[in-house]
Structures are given as structure tokens and as C-alpha cells.
Amino acid sequence: MSGTGIYRPAPTLHLTRPSDDTLRLQTENSLVELNGSSADLFEKNILPLLDGASAVDEVSQKVGLKNPDDLRALLDELKGAGILLENTGDSAFLDHAEMLGIDRSGIKERLKDLRVAIIGDGQLAQEIHQGLCDVPVGHVTMVSWSSENQGKDLSLEALISLAQDNEYLISTLGDAFPAIDYRVNRAVHETGTAALFCRVGLTKSTVGPLVFPSETACFTCWRMRSAACADDFERFMEFEESAADRDQPIAHPTAKIGFLAQIVAGTAITELLKSALALGEVSVTDRLLEYEPFKGGWQQHTLLRRPDCPDCSKKKFSFQIDQIL
Incomplete structure (x- = not known):
């Protein structure tokens, strides 16, 4: 698996709850919805741990998940959608520039x-x-x-x-x-x-x-x-x-x-x-x-x-x- 496996929210991320079992994650350019029990789990337990310093394995252990690969796959999908950023070791300015489509x-x-x-x-x-x-x-x-x-x-x-x-x-x-x-x-x-x-x-x-x-x-x-x-x-x-x-x-x-x-x-x-x-x-x-x-x-x-x-x-x-x- 490439990358550092350390994630943080995109700077313009907003959370809304259209319904009790739906979590909407939205940035300026992206919108993703999580449904069912995963909505509460992500909002209350996982997202607060995505601080740009904690690796997936550490987050998975704190949340009590048995398989870190499932969490990693979810976070990779959210990264691809522009909801999360993966810590690259570069400055926040470079991360934001990439989100805007700049090389x-x-x-x-x-x-x-x-x-x-x-x-x-x-x-x-x-x-x-x-x-x-x-x-x-x-x-x-x-x-x-x-x-x-x-x-x-x-x-x-x-x-x-x-x-x-x-x-x-x-x-x-x-x-x-x-x-x-x-x-x-x-x-x-x-x-x-x-x-x-x-x-x-x-x-x-x-x-x-x-x-x-x-x-x-x-x-x-x-x-x-x-x-x-x-x-x-x-x-x-x-x-x-x-x-x-x-x-x-x-x-x-x-x-x-x-x-x-x-x-x-x-x-x-x-x-x-x-x-x-x-x-x-x-x-x-x-x-x-x-x-x-x-x-x-x-x-x-x-x-x-x-x-x-x-x-x-x-x-x-x-x-x-x-x-x-």
C-alpha cells in the first residue's frame, strides 16, 4: 500500500445529517454520503482521530476495529473523493494547491x-x-x-x-x-x-x-x-x-x-x-x-x-x- 496511511480532513470539510442514519461529508468540490451504522461510527469515533498524526493501524486499534484494512480502504476512497488528505510530509499549502488541481x-x-x-x-x-x-x-x-x-x-x-x-x-x-x-x-x-x-x-x-x-x-x-x-x-x-x-x-x-x-x-x-x-x-x-x-x-x-x-x-x-x- 503506497502512502503514509496518515489522514486528516480537507480544510473545507463540512458535516451534515440529512437523516438520522445518513452522514453527508462535503467540501467545495466533493460530496460523499455514509449510511447506516457506519455514519455514526465515522462521525463520532473515527473522524476525531484523523489528526494528521495517527496512522490507520493506531486509529483502528483505538476504535476497536478488527481489520485495519477495511478502514484503510474507506479512508483511501474518501481521499480519492477529496474529503480527506493524506499526510505527505509537505506543507498544508502544497496539499491545498493539489486539491485545486495544481501540479x-x-x-x-x-x-x-x-x-x-x-x-x-x-x-x-x-x-x-x-x-x-x-x-x-x-x-x-x-x-x-x-x-x-x-x-x-x-x-x-x-x-x-x-x-x-x-x-x-x-x-x-x-x-x-x-x-x-x-x-x-x-x-x-x-x-x-x-x-x-x-x-x-x-x-x-x-x-x-x-x-x-x-x-x-x-x-x-x-x-x-x-x-x-x-x-x-x-x-x-x-x-x-x-x-x-x-x-x-x-x-x-x-x-x-x-x-x-x-x-x-x-x-x-x-x-x-x-x-x-x-x-x-x-x-x-x-x-x-x-x-x-x-x-x-x-x-x-x-x-x-x-x-x-x-x-x-x-x-x-x-x-x-x-x-x-
Whole structure:
């Protein structure tokens, strides 16, 4: 018998009882009914033991079944119907992808080779790092600002080198260190690496844009749009000019934002995986997702490439904040 013989319910499994002697097991794509005494036995005794850790023989012994092969045959049928998953030793993400009809081996190989660098060390960066490792992405690096080396790890030269070694950069420092987003944007336009920008805040958080150099609207295009839409243009300009020139964080980059960091991190990981694995339409290329937790929730904003953008337009400028804004 192939496989591990260790089972667990599919993540979307729902149980209903159309009648006293019928148990209906249903997922998004499957429906199976058990009838008679086997319905009660499965619901009350067997299913609670299918925890992804207990083998068929162990479950059979605990339930008091004389022949484990009968139980194994039933569980194999339910696995084939998409009601159960067999523990493969892979991550839950790969199990779920296979349930959606996506080739497990192909995604597994792609993830193994995928290289992502996360810039920052706050809770948002840590949540993204943990999530990518759980997927698992083969190579995940975290780079943060350090006063001990005067921030040399986040200099433009260091970020260009980092971009050359990775397929994606994820910039998470946001308003805590705004100058880094500008440097990351410039670095990826030097190397052709993709970059995803994320910010988390109590009143407003953002995911995006996901920048593909010379193909999509970039971070600087977004800030130029933000300047044009600002209620107080002069105040916005004053802040951006000051922030872009700073060599140190404005706020402590390790400050915790609690559950909001988890929400933003989950969305950022989803968008990156959709892009890297071609799993669906990416929501943050030439667009931005904005989250206001206590107002309207998620909103999507369209971004256009600026023909006068000093980073992504064909016409190149020296990096001057007054030209950017």
C-alpha cells in the first residue's frame, strides 16, 4: 500500500445529517454520503482521530476495529473523493494547491528555487518571513537597519547587491524609514528584480505596488500620485523631502502593530505567491490595496506609470526629491 496511511480532513470539510442514519461529508468540490451504522461510527469515533498524526493501524486499534484494512480502504476512497488528505510530509499549502488541481511537484520545485529578501525586522517583516517559510519558500532572507554599521546593509549599493541575488524584494519599513522604499525602488530598476512594498499602520495599511521594472507603475509613481492627491500638498512635500533624505529611521522599525501586521502579511504573501507561481491575477501590479480596519476595509486603487517618473520612465534623472514630487 503506497502512502503514509496518515489522514486528516480537507480544510473545507463540512458535516451534515440529512437523516438520522445518513452522514453527508462535503467540501467545495466533493460530496460523499455514509449510511447506516457506519455514519455514526465515522462521525463520532473515527473522524476525531484523523489528526494528521495517527496512522490507520493506531486509529483502528483505538476504535476497536478488527481489520485495519477495511478502514484503510474507506479512508483511501474518501481521499480519492477529496474529503480527506493524506499526510505527505509537505506543507498544508502544497496539499491545498493539489486539491485545486495544481501540479504539486511543479510548485514544489518552483518554491524550492524561489529567492525572496525581506527588508525590515518589525512585526510585519517577521510575519511575512514566518509565512514564507511555512509555505515553504526555498530561500528567504531578512535584512534590517543597524546602528552598529550605520545602516550600510540598507545603502543603495547594498540593496542593489541584494536585488541581484533575489527574485523578489519585500520592503516593509514603510513610514518608519521612508527613505528605504525609495532606495529599494531605485535598486530594482538597476537590476530588473521585482519588488513588493508593504506598510502597516493603525489607521491605514497598504500592500503594493508590486513593481516589475520598466513594465509596471513603480513606488515613485505611487508617491507622485499621492502628492497630487494630497489635501495639503506643501505639507506632503515637506515630509517626503525630509523622509527621503534621512539615513536613520523616523520611528522604531520593530514597533508592534498586533493583528494588523498579520492581516497585511497574509495579503502580501498571497500576492507574491500568485505572482511567483502564476496562480491567478495579481491584485497589486499597477494597483495598490489599501486597508482601513475601522472604516471601509480593503480598497483597491489603480496606479498609472508616470512619464515623468525619474525611476521607471525612459527619461532618466538624477535622484532629486523635488523632481520626484
